Amino acid sequence: MEQARAAYEHALGLDADDVRARYSLAVLDIRSGKLEEARRGLHAVLRRRRDLPHAQHNLGAVCETLGSWREAVLSYRRAVEIDPGAAAARLGLARCLAVLGRTAEAVDCYRALAADPPRRLDVLARMAILDPSAIDETQATDMSTAASDEAIDAETRAVLFFGLGGVLEARGDDEIAFAAFAAGNALKRRLLTQTAAAGQGRSPEAAAREHARAVRLIKTIFTADLFAHARGGGAATPPAPIFIVGMPRCGSSLVEQILASHRHVVGLGETAALPAVLEDPAVGRPYLAPASADVRGLAQAYLAASRAKGWKAEPRFVDKTLENYLHVGMIHLMFPRAVILHCQRDPVETCLACWRQLFTAGAETLYDLADIGAEYRRISEIMDHWRAVLPGRVVPVRYEDLIASPGTQIRWLVTQACGLAWDPACLRPHETQRAVRTASVSQVRRPISGATPGGRRRYEKHLAPLLEALGVSV
Numbered sequence: 001m002e003q004a005r006a007a008y009e010h011a012l013g014l015d016a017d018d019v020r021a022r023y024s025l026a027v028l029d030i031r032s033g034k035l036e037e038a039r040r041g042l043h044a045v046l047r048r049r050r051d052l053p054h055a056q057h058n059l060g061a062v063c064e065t066l067g068s069w070r071e072a073v074l075s076y077r078r079a080v081e082i083d084p085g086a087a088a089a090r091l092g093l094a095r096c097l098a099v100l101g102r103t104a105e106a107v108d109c110y111r112a113l114a115a116d117p118p119r120r121l122d123v124l125a126r127m128a129i130l131d132p133s134a135i136d137e138t139q140a141t142d143m144s145t146a147a148s149d150e151a152i153d154a155e156t157r158a159v160l161f162f163g164l165g166g167v168l169e170a171r172g173d174d175e176i177a178f179a180a181f182a183a184g185n186a187l188k189r190r191l192l193t194q195t196a197a198a199g200q201g202r203s204p205e206a207a208a209r210e211h212a213r214a215v216r217l218i219k220t221i222f223t224a225d226l227f228a229h230a231r232g233g234g235a236a237t238p239p240a241p242i243f244i245v246g247m248p249r250c251g252s253s254l255v256e257q258i259l260a261s262h263r264h265v266v267g268l269g270e271t272a273a274l275p276a277v278l279e280d281p282a283v284g285r286p287y288l289a290p291a292s293a294d295v296r297g298l299a300q301a302y303l304a305a306s307r308a309k310g311w312k313a314e315p316r317f318v319d320k321t322l323e324n325y326l327h328v329g330m331i332h333l334m335f336p337r338a339v340i341l342h343c344q345r346d347p348v349e350t351c352l353a354c355w356r357q358l359f360t361a362g363a364e365t366l367y368d369l370a371d372i373g374a375e376y377r378r379i380s381e382i383m384d385h386w387r388a389v390l391p392g393r394v395v396p397v398r399y400e401d402l403i404a405s406p407g408t409q410i411r412w413l414v415t416q417a418c419g420l421a422w423d424p425a426c427l428r429p430h431e432t433q434r435a436v437r438t439a440s441v442s443q444v445r446r447p448i449s450g451a452t453p454g455g456r457r458r459y460e461k462h463l464a465p466l467l468e469a470l471g472v473s474v
Contacts, residue, residue, distance in 0.1 A: 001028055011115075016388040019045050023055055030062060038062050053083040060092050062343025067310060072096045087116060089122075098130050106434055107134045114139070121146050128163030129358065132170040141169050147183070158187040169356075174458045179357050180442050182462075188358065189367040204371055207364035211375065214326055215382045222329035224389040230333055240417055241306070241335055242318045243274075245325040246343040248366065249353035251399030254448070255343055256320045257429040262420055266314040269323045273305035278330055280413050299334040316420070325379055328386045332393055339418050342383060345399035348463065351376055352455040353464075406448045424436055 005028050011021040042059040046053065058073035076093035077237035079086050099131030104316075110127040111134075114120050124143050128135050135143070147160035161184030168177035171464055173326075189204055202210070242259060244252050254302035260267030277298055311317040322343075324331065331338055351372040359366065366373040386394050395417045402409045410427055414420050425432070429448070456463065 001031065002135065005030060017048065019049050019052070019055075021070055022048075022202060023052070026055075026058065030058065033068055035062050036184075039066070049084055050078070050300055053079045053086055053089070054131070054364065054426075055091070057086060057089040057405060058084065060089060060096075064092060064096055069096050069100050073100065087113060087119060088277070091119075094126070096200070103131055107131055110134075110214060121152070125159040125163040128167050132166040135163075135167045140164065143167070144180075147180070153176055154187050158184050158191065159358060160184075161187065163354075165356060174304055178459050184358065185355060185367045192364050192367070202364050202366065203283055204364045207373065208374065211220060211365065211378050215378050215385075218326060218329065218382060219385050222385075222389060227332065227389060227429060239303070239316060240337040240419075241302075242316060242339045242341065242354075243324055244318060244320045244322070244329055244341045244343060245328065245383075245394075246322050247345075247350050247354070248359070249357060249361065250322075250343040250345045251352050251397070251402065252320055252322060252343040254402065254429070255341060255413070256318050258413060258426050259318050259418065259420075261425045261429045262316075262414065262423045263425065264314055264420065264423075265316045266311055267318045267320065268309050268311060271306065271309045271319050272323075273309055273319065274302055274321060274324055274327055274331070277301045278327060295333050298330070302334065316418075318397050325382055325386075328382075328390070328394060331448040332390055340394045341413075341417065342394045342396050343399065345458075347376055348456045348466065348472060350357055352459065354465075356455075369463065369466035370469045373466045376470060403448055404442060 008021045008024045008028070008152045011018060012025070015021075022045045026038045026045060029035070029041060039059065039062050042055055045055045046059065049055070056075050056079035056218065060072045060079060063069070063072035063075060073093060073096045076089045076096060079089035080093060082195050083089075090113055094113070097103075097106035097109065107127055107130065110123050110130075113123040114127070116123075121143070124135065124260060125140050128143065143160050143164045149157070161180045163256035165177045165180035165184060168174075168180060192201065193203050195201045209263055210251050242265070244255055246252055256267045256269070259265050297347065306317060306319065325342070326339055331340060351369070354363075354366045354372050355369055357366075365371045383394070397413060397417065402413075403471055407427065411422065414426050417421050
């Protein structure tokens with residue numbers, strides 16, 4: 001690749017207007033992970049030749065990876081305008097439109113792609129997960145037939161089952177919907193096990209063991225005595241980050257959307273910035289010796305990582321990496337003034353929502369009802385520990401309270417829980433234009449409703465494994 005780069009740079013030196021050399025250098029930057037350099041190079045190419053669909057597509061892909069969603073939409077759309085048959089660009093356009101909350105436009109893209117037989121099944125599954133109501137009867141039948149066809153690869157079938165479950169649930173066909181979700185979960189769990197056996201990734205059992213080990217280790221290290229002797233070591237000056245922790249599907253996306261509607265707050269989504277800082281061997285793995293860790297240095301490293309994730313000029317930012325429930329102790333040491341919100345929802349509804357969701361990555365323990373119940377209890381165990389050793393430090397935010405009385409609860413969340421000046425825009429989170437990459441991308445675009453989903457009521461007779469794992473009576 002270095003020899004190729006040298007040759008292209010030499011060609012560019014011979015003719016500065018040769019877009020072929022500039023484009024090839026940008027492709028090398030993409031392959032090398034130098035995305036900002038690639039973006040600059042592609043812009044240079046397109047200033048000379050705006051009619052190159054591959055350059056427009058690659059610029060869209062680079063911007064999508066960097067989180068520049070609106071620029072990605074413009075580039076993908078331009079690629080499709082130049083070449084209406086550019087299916088990959090249209091698919092990228094649909095993804096980015098969905099993230100930006102432009103669901104109807106994304107569905108239109110998917111409908112156009114569904115006319116292409118090789119892409120039809122994948123596209124229908126994506127469309128169903130984004131908006132179940134967009135699937136008509138013929139499409140639902142096609143999805144059902146393909147999902148049951150063992151000649152089709154298991155990954156595609158799993159996605160189809162999850163999409164089909166959402167379509168059937170929206171229609172009130174609860175029994176068939178449950179069967180579709182059950183089939184999708186079983187397939188996904190089997191795929192995870194097979195992938196782990198091939199030496200790639202973790203099996204559900206291994207993930208559960210690692211999570212349990214982490215909980216035991218953290219409870220041993222982060223004691224009340226440690227916090228009593230470690231006061232004042234962190235970054236006491238602004239900014240004070242707002243962390244949201246908890247189980248997936250607990251209402252955290254809604255809480256972040258409310259706060260990100262505030263004029264002085266930016267929502268960064270699930271950054272994974274804090275685990276990356278804390279688990280860096282260069283800083284001595286602070287979990288093994290938190291009392292002697294360079295807490296201020298860790299705080300500054302985390303803030304630098306947050307800037308790279310999109311925090312610019314806003315006074316406050318929200319980090320919605322839910323797995324930071326493991327890191328509450330270090331958050332307290334690093335940022336004594338940080339706000340830590342624990343999003344909570346009815347345990348059965350939370351676990352059922354996880355079971356009905358196909359996650360993009362990880363989440364190995366969330367594809368079996370008993371596994372999900374056990375995971376919920378592990379998270380509850382560590383959160384109980386934080387309440388015991390850091391009384392009052394973590395602020396509980398209950399989803400049911402929030403949707404039952406949004407006016408009162410949102411004002412409390414903004415002004416009391418987070419210490420922000422009141423901003424009426426927080427009452428209209430569905431109007432806030434921002435990228436949302438979580439499974440709740442569609443829900444946060446709708447006005448808050450007082451109606452709570454009745455998953456437990458709909459599927460009660462199937463929930464014995466979950467209820468037993470949670471320790472909840474029928």
